Amino acid sequence: MVVAIRPGAGIRHREYWLIGSAVAVTALLTLHSLVPNRPGHIGSALETFLPWLGVAVALLACLALIGRSVRGLLACLLPTVAWLWLFAGLWVPSGAYDLSVVQHNVADDNSDPTGTARALRATRAELVAVEELTPAARPSYERVLSVSHPHRAVRGTVGLWSAYPLSDVRAVDIRPAGFPDGWQRGLRATVAAPDGEIAVYVVHLPSIRLGAGGLASAARDESAALLGARIAAEPADGLLVVGDFNGTVQDRGLDPVISQLTAPGSGFAFSWPASLPVARIDQVLGRGVEVTEVSALDATGSDHLPVVGRVRLG
Numbered sequence: 144m145v146v147a148i149r150p151g152a153g154i155r156h157r158e159y160w161l162i163g164s165a166v167a168v169t170a171l172l173t174l175h176s177l178v179p180n181r182p183g184h185i186g187s188a189l190e191t192f193l194p195w196l197g198v199a200v201a202l203l204a205c206l207a208l209i210g211r212s213v214r215g216l217l218a219c220l221l222p223t224v225a226w227l228w229l230f231a232g233l234w235v236p237s238g239a240y241d242l243s244v245v246q247h248n249v250a251d252d253n254s255d256p257t258g259t260a261r262a263l264r265a266t267r268a269e270l271v272a273v274e275e276l277t278p279a280a281r282p283s284y285e286r287v288l289s290v291s292h293p294h295r296a297v298r299g300t301v302g303l304w305s306a307y308p309l310s311d312v313r314a315v316d317i318r319p320a321g322f323p324d325g326w327q328r329g330l331r332a333t334v335a336a337p338d339g340e341i342a343v344y345v346v347h348l349p350s351i352r353l354g355a356g357g358l359a360s361a362a363r364d365e366s367a368a369l370l371g372a373r374i375a376a377e378p379a380d381g382l383l384v385v386g387d388f389n390g391t392v393q394d395r396g397l398d399p400v401i402s403q404l405t406a407p408g409s410g411f412a413f414s415w416p417a418s419l420p421v422a423r424i425d426q427v428l429g430r431g432v433e434v435t436e437v438s439a440l441d442a443t444g445s446d447h448l449p450v451v452g453r454v455r456l457g
Contacts, residue, residue: 161207161215165222168199172225176395184358190393191358191422194411197226233411240435240453241338244270246425248347248387249280250445251300256280259443260287266440266451267291270334271304272385274347275445299327301345301386308335315373317346319365329370333379338456341432342379346370346386363389364396371399374430381456382430387447391422404428407452410437414448427452 171178175193180186200222207215245268249259253275260283263271271292273284281297284304288295292304296312303309315329328347333340348370349362367388374384384404390397392406406428413420420439425447427434433455440449 157206157210158212158214161203161210161212162218165200165203165215165218168196168203168222169225172196172222172229175393180395184360184396187360187390187394187396188358190395191391193391193393194226194230195421196222197230200226230411233407233409235409236436238435239455241456242270242336243268243451243453244272244343244383244385244427245440245449245451246272246385246387246427247443247449248274248425248445248447249276249284249443250447251275251277251280253280253444255444256283257287259445260284262440262443263449264288264291266449268451269306269336270343270383270385272343272345273302273304274300274328274345274387276300276302296330296332298330299325301328301330301347303330303332303343303345305332305334307337309333310335315344315346315370317348317366317369317373319349319362319369322349322362331373331377336456339381340379341381341383341456342377344370344374344377344382344384344386346384346388348387348389351389360390360396367397368399371403374400374403380431383432383434383454384428384430385426385452387424388426389424391424392426392428401428404430405434407434407437409435412437412439412450414439414450415446417442417446417448420448423450425450427454429454432456 178186204219245266288304294305294309296303298314309332311333315331317329318326331344334343348366351360351363412423414423414425434452436453
């Protein structure tokens with residue numbers, strides 16, 4: 144059925160509302176970095192869910208159609224173009240890659256670590272990075288992954304299993320002030336990939352909380368600053384940084400890290416929460432290598448979905 148859209152004699156009140164809303168959404172998409180982060184880290188909260196402003200654009204377009212508003216539809220072109228400018232490239236499939244890495248917060252309360260380890264092995268990724276690895280669950284991952292990934296490194300609650308030899312393995316201290324000495328969520332290793340060595344960081348930044356006072360992310364932001372300093376001092380030409388960042392690549396709180404790395408060129412890969420994924424807070428980022436694509440996998444026993452990154456070296 145074709146809907147005939149005829150302009151009225153003048154701009155009606157609802158057209159003012161539609162046009163104003165379209166302009167506002169366009170401003171949020173293009174100028175999100177100018178939204179203040181105080182109070183309550185509202186800027187970071189907006190950036191965490193920035194792709195979902197596309198839903199607002201679609202809703203406004205539907206209202207313009209229902210109201211037969213030509214001006215409203217034309218106004219919706221502004222946020223549509225802005226959204227496509229930011230996110231359209233993520234729909235484009237990537238090309239060839241040299242290796243893949245699966246990144247997964249396996250959850251410390253995971254009731255099926257063996258099943259989760261098997262799901263990670265089934266990806267055939269050369270690198271397997273995990274967070275929230277508990278002493279009780281670690282033997283399950285070692286048993287399942289040892290044949291396909293004989294090389295491993297574990298520091299605290301983060302681990303890396305590799306099909307290629309590992310060297311220069313050490314802990315990465317990203318512990319915010321006031322956190323206990325036993326809080327260990329970072330490691331660094333050199334992977335001897337066939338196409339050249341790369342440094343790989345596996346990290347798990349502190350959680351954030353959304354409450355009545357807004358987004359509580361101070362500890363995560365401090366941890367990101369510490370990680371950023373370590374990355375800046377990393378001499379390796381090829382670098383992968385993977386892990387649970389508890390934030391998206393648009394979140395300004397992660398700027399000390401994100402500004403030094405390149406995000407994947409393709410794939411939304413929303414990874415959290417597993418029951419209804421709305422954001423990718425599990426990241427695969429590179430410097431001196433190209434992460435061409437990321438994709439989310441089926442749910443395991445975790446509240447996160449695994450994310451697979453495809454990497455082109457050199």
